[in-house]
Amino acid sequence: MGFARELRTKLGLRRVPNPEVLPQHASVGRRTYSVKPSNIYWCDETSPLRIGAFCSIAEEVLFLCRANHPTQFVSTFPFRALMTKSMVAYSDLVVNGPTEIGNDVWIGRRAIIMPGITIGDGAVVGAGSIVTKDVAPYAIVAGNPAKFIRNRFTDDQIARLLAIRWWEWSDEKIIAEQPRFFGPVDAFIAASSAS
Incomplete structure (x- = not known):
């Protein structure tokens, strides 16, 4: 099966999305490296992602523009998206506003940046951290959830x-x-x- 899929792709019979194209509502500043479009989830006009200039983004960093199911209803299950099809998939996820990464930010491998977070200029996020709260400029945070370690x-x-x-x-x-x-x-x- 894999051979046939690969052959269809090479012959142009199977459309493969360009993995280098950022989602429409995501932007990356100059000289920032290693931001993978495949690691950016559910950005839209209500929850855009902006990453500044000169950022060092390690492999496998995830940016979640929308991620949380609403908790105020009887169930957190996305009935309207998955059962009745009255909503587009993932459109029921909670909107927390823009996610903003400042300039000269270093984010370590396998960190997860949750929706609506602001990480200030010059900040450092330790590998494997889950950032659930804003990070001040030039602060170093690490852990799950990420906690303040010290200022640079x-x-x-x-x-x-x-x-x-x-x-x-x-x-x-x-x-x-x-x-x-x-x-x-x-x-x-x-x-x-x-x-």
Whole structure:
């Protein structure tokens, strides 16, 4: 059976969706890598996904734009979608609004990002974490559910880094400033604030 399916695909008789095309209501910023369209679920106009620039997304990270069954009814079973067909599949899932991933965010392998979550710029999400609450900028979270571990920098450093917004710089400026990215954060802040 697999051979016949593969042959039909190669001959153009079987349509295969392009795995590289993001869902209509999902967007990914510049230089962000490893976001797999197949790992983004149920985005629509009421629950879009926005991922910022320069994010490091590990393999098998799941983004759930809608995921929860309504709990206020007698049953959580999707009768209208699966039995009476009066609703499109998954349209009964609870809408929690947009899911927003900031810039320069690192999300570890097999993390799950639940619907309606905001992850701030510069945050880190540990591998295998399930993010059920918003994550502050430059915070490190991990676990199931993800819990705050610590901040990457002091409150003053975070405020200054957020004001610098280096992810909006041109590629040329980022390349020119590369040595400063790998030195002390205070030196980076001082040099970036002066220019």
